[in-house]
Amino acid sequence: MRPRRALQRRGARESVILFTVGGFKFAIAAAAVSEIRSMDGLQRFFGGTGHKALTKVVYTLERNGMTHFVVSAAQHFHLPPSKPTRLLILRHATAAVLVDSTDRMTEISVLHALPLAFTGEERTWYRGIAILNGEVVPVVNPSSFLSRGEAAVLRAITEPVQGVAG
Amino acid sequence: MSAGSEKSFVLFPLGSRRFALPAEKVTELAKPDRLQTFPQSTPLLAGVLVRRGRIVPVCDVAHALVGPDAPARKFYLIANRQFEERKEWTAIPVTGECELTSVQPQKPAAKLPDYVLGVLSLENDIVEVLDLEKLITTEAAA
Numbered sequence: 001m002r003p004r005r006a007l008q009r010r011g012a013r014e015s016v017i018l019f020t021v022g023g024f025k026f027a028i029a030a031a032a033v034s035e036i037r038s039m040d041g042l043q044r045f046f047g048g049t050g051h052k053a054l055t056k057v058v059y060t061l062e063r064n065g066m067t068h069f070v071v072s073a074a075q076h077f078h079l080p081p082s083k084p085t086r087l088l089i090l091r092h093a094t095a096a097v098l099v100d101s102t103d104r105m106t107e108i109s110v111l112h113a114l115p116l117a118f119t120g121e122e123r124t125w126y127r128g129i130a131i132l133n134g135e136v137v138p139v140v141n142p143s144s145f146l147s148r149g150e151a152a153v154l155r156a157i158t159e160p161v162q163g164v165a166g
Numbered sequence: 167m168s169a170g171s172e173k174s175f176v177l178f179p180l181g182s183r184r185f186a187l188p189a190e191k192v193t194e195l196a197k198p199d200r201l202q203t204f205p206q207s208t209p210l211l212a213g214v215l216v217r218r219g220r221i222v223p224v225c226d227v228a229h230a231l232v233g234p235d236a237p238a239r240k241f242y243l244i245a246n247r248q249f250e251e252r253k254e255w256t257a258i259p260v261t262g263e264c265e266l267t268s269v270q271p272q273k274p275a276a277k278l279p280d281y282v283l284g285v286l287s288l289e290n291d292i293v294e295v296l297d298l299e300k301l302i303t304t305e306a307a308a
Contacts, residue, residue, distance in 0.1 A: 024204055077205035115214070116249040117223040117256055119306075120207030129214075129221050136202040136214055136221065 014111070016130070016139060018103035019088065022079035025137050026099075027108070027130055032142040034091040036102055039084065042070060047157040054150060060158070061096055063089065068096040069154050071145045077125065094154075095146035106132065111139060172268045175286060177293060178243050179262040180228050181236045186267075186286055186295045187245060193255060195264050196242040209306040215242065215257050224257045227298075230305045237261050245298055256298075271295055280304065 015030035042059035059070035068089060074082040076097075084098040111128040126138045146154075174189035196217065201224055203213035212226040222244065228236035239259030247256045271284035278285075278294065281301035286293040 022205075026204075078207065079205060112221045115221055115223040115256075116252065116254050117211060117225065117247065118206055118208050122204075122206035122208070125205070131216060131219070131221075134216065136204065136216060138204045 013107040013109045015105055015107055017105050019099040020101050021073040021077060021099050022082045027137045027139045028142060030105055032091055033088050035089040037087050039087055051153060057154060067158060069094055069146060070096045070098055073097050073099050076145055090142050094151050097145050172270050174266060174268045175295060177265040177267055178260040180232045181261055183232055184291060184293050185231060186293045187298060189266060191245050193244040193246055196244055198240060199242060210302055222255045222257050224259060225302060226259050227301060
């Protein structure tokens with residue numbers, strides 16, 4: 001008996017941005033990114049050091065009157081420290097993501113479901129897998145970089161400080 | 167595993183030892199293919215293969231079965247895993263060519279790990295029949 005084919009989302013082509021972290025290539029929906037910029041203007045953030053899950057937040061960025069919490073993608077994916085050069089600011093989110101480099105924008109037409117054999121954190125990290133020229137590229141889930149709960153904790157850490165400073 | 171009648175098994179080598187899977191669990195033996203990796207944290211999973219447009223996870227059980235000195239894996243045995251109502255291919259790296267045999271399985275005489283369904287008494291060889299699901303679950307919990 002042949003297994004049923006894994007769920008694949010076919011349909012309209014989706015624009016994605018390719019980026020690298022620690023030698024691995026990833027894709028993120030272009031619609032989820034509002035800006036790609038350099039690391040200029042980042043301020044070191046140590047507020048997450050008391051929370052194991054938040055040590056991945058390494059900088060903050062003030063932009064358009066909003067504080068963005070900058071997540072190290074290398075730490076998020078439990079990779080060795082890398083050399084980030086670019087910042088992906090996520091749309092409609094307080095998170096921004098520090099990546100080693102951005103490659104190019106491309107289109108995918110099929111998003112393969114992550115096989116069920118994968119049972120770890122990758123199930124929240126990725127929306128699925130794309131195959132680009134025979135190369136497997138995980139398509140990240142933008143909301144996994146900083147959950148609502150994590151964002152709330154970060155705001156609670158930073159707001160009193162800002163209040164005192166102000 | 168009930169003893170008493172002949173059943174078909176696929177024998178596969180891991181270094182100097184051989185193991186068996188029930189033949190109905192095996193889909194094909196694949197030639198060396200490009201293992202592709204990405205960050206993930208599932209125990210035993212080494213990456214994925216792309217086979218005929220399908221993403222096939224690679225589950226390397228060699229360390230669990232024969233230790234860290236297992237020689238380089240040369241082929242992939244593609245097995246079916248059951249996830250509730252869905253079946254999914256999983257590639258098992260093996261160190262040599264596989265063999266199909268029909269033999270009557272026996273209950274193990276000695277205490278063996280829970281993932282051993284039974285043993286096959288072959289010429290000069292006793293081969294453990296694996297329950298792949300139990301093996302993966304056991305090793306993931308270890």
